[in-house]
Amino acid sequence: MHKNMTNTEIAELLRAVAAAYQLQDEDKNHFKIVAYQRAADAVEHASSELKDLWDERKLDEIPGIGKSIAEHLGELFITGKSNHFELVMKGLPSQMFELMKIPGIGVKTAYSLSSKFKHKIREKSAIEDLEKIAKGGGIAKLEGFGEDSENAILSSIKEVRGREDRLLLPYAMQIAEDIVSWMNKSNEVRRVDALGSLRRYASTVGDVDIAVSSDNPKETIEHFTKYPKKSRVLEKGVRTASIIVPGGKQVDLMVEKPESYGSLLQHFTGSKHHNIALRTMALKKEYSVSDYGIYVLDKKRRSQKALKSSRKSLRKFATEEEFYKFLGMDWIAPELREDNGEIQAAINHKLPKLVVLKDIKADLQIHSDFDIETSHDLGESSMQDLVEEAETLDYEYIAFTEHNPSHSKHTENEIVELLKRKREKVDAINYSLKSKNNSKRILKVFNSLEIDILPNGKLPVSDKGLGTLDFALISIHSSFRLTKTQMTQRVLSALSQPKVKIFAHPVARKLGAREGIELDWEKIFEFCLKNDKWLEINADPMRLDLPDFLVREAVKKGVKLTLGTDAHHATHMANMEFGVSVARRGWAEMQDIINTRSLEEFEKMIEL
C-alpha cells in the first residue's frame, strides 16, 4: 500500500513535470509547461483534497486540470505512480528540486549545478552541499557563472535559511507601514500604496509589494534602496527595485508617473491569475493590457510576433476605476481579484455589494478576565475595559464568550455555580449600562460561552449550565485527527443543542502551524441552513477561520455567518478588520453576516 498524496505533493510533482518539459525543449513545450504550472497552482489552491475529488469523479471541476492530467493523476491514485510522469522525468537529478527552493535558481541553473556536482550535492543536504561548494569558489569557475552569481547564491541561501514562512497579515502590514512612511519622506513621492496579497487581504503574505506615484522614478528608487532597515538591495532598476528586510522578507517596489498610476495599482495588486484572466479577456477585444496602460491593437493582428508592431496608441489611466471602466467593467474590490468569477461579474454589473467594517454592529467572540476556571486561556482585560472598547468601536452589542469551566477539575454542579456567577456579573453590567442615563445608545452585553466539543460530540456543560446563557458557541480544541465522518458527526451532535447558535473557528486551523480538521461541509452547511445555526468567521489573524473559500460556499448556500475577534485583550477587538476581509474574500454581503443586524433583530434571532 502507498499513502495518499496530499495536494502539496501533487502540486510539487506537476511542477517537476513542467521543469522536465522545460529542460527538454522550452520553445516546443512552452504551452505544455504553462499548462502544467497552471495545474500545479490550481491544485495548491484547491479547496478539497484532490484524492477526495477524484473519488467523487469531480477532478474536472478544477480549472487547469483537463482530461490528460486527470488521467495521469487517476493512475497515480490507483497504483501509486504514473508511467507518463516517470517517463518525462526520467534521468532528472532529484537534487535539482531542492536547489530550486533557493531564490534566483530556476530549472536550468538547478539542473546544470546538480549535473556538474552530481556526487558532491546529495539530495538530503542539497542546499548545504551547494553552500560548501560556493564558499570554496567552485561555482564562479563554471562556465556561465561568475563571482557575482556565486555571491548571489550564497546570499540567497542565507536568506532562505533565516526566513520565516509566509507572514501573517499584521506583520506584513507593519513592514509595509514602515516602508510607506519612509517613502513619504522623499519630496519626489506623490503617493505610496501597499499592494499585492496584502491589499487583497490574503490570509498570509509572501512578499510585500509597494507602489509609488512619482514624476521622478530615478530619485524614488534611489531613496527606496537607502531604506535604513534593509539588510540588502536585491535588485535596482530604472522602474522597479527589491530589497530584503530583516526576517529575510522581500519588499518589491514599482514606480509610475501619476498619469499612469491607476494601471500600476491594478497590475501590482494582482492576483497573477486575475491579471492573466483579465488580459486574456481584453485580448479578445483587441486590447493589450500591461502595467503601463492599454494598447489598442490593430485589428489585422495576425500573430504574437506582430503584436508589438500592431500596437497603435497607449491609453493611460490615473485611477483603477478608469482602467476597469475602459474595459467595460465595474471596479473590482481587491479582495475579489482571484479569478473566481469576478471578471464576468464585473462585466455583467453583478458584483456583490460586499460587507464593510462599519456595517458590523457587534463582536460575537470576546474573552474577559472574569475567572470561571476555564478549560483554556482566560482573557486579560476586565469586562469593564472590554465594554468601553466596544463603546469606542460604536458597537450595539457584544458577547462575552469565555471558555467553559474546566470539565476535568469540576463537578457538574460546580460548573453551574461558576456559570451563575458570570450570569450575575453580566446582568449587573447591563444594569449599570442602562442606568448611566445619557442620551447615547446603550450597549447590550450578552452572556455567552465558548464550549469545547468533546470527541464524542457531547458538551462539558449540563443543560442547567446552558440555561444560564443567552446563547452558546461551540468549537474544537482537541482530537483534531478524527476521520471526516466521525468529525462531522461530532460537530452535528454538538450543534443540535438548542442553546448552541454558533460553530466557532470551524476549521480549527492555525496559520503556518496547524492544518485544519476534515469535515463534510455539504452536511454542515445543510444542517446550519435547516436549523438556523451560524458559522463563525474568526478574525484572529492567526486563524481567519472559516477560510475565504468556505465562506464563499456558505454564502452561495445561504448559510449565515458571524464575526468574532476571539479577543483575549481589549486591543484585539481591532482585529475585526481581518474578519471582515475574509467575509469579503468570500463574497459576503451585509445580509450574510449576523452581526450586521440591529440589537432588536439579533435578540429575536437568539430567542428559543
Next chain:
DNA sequence: GCCGTTTTCGGCCCGACTGTTTTCAGTCG
C-alpha cells in the same frame, strides 16, 4: 496540455532586472 458568450481548433498576459555575454538567457512577479 487546457479551453470556449465570436472557437472542439487555434490560440495561450506582459514585462523588468541581472549576469555573462557581445546579443541574450535565466529568473521572477
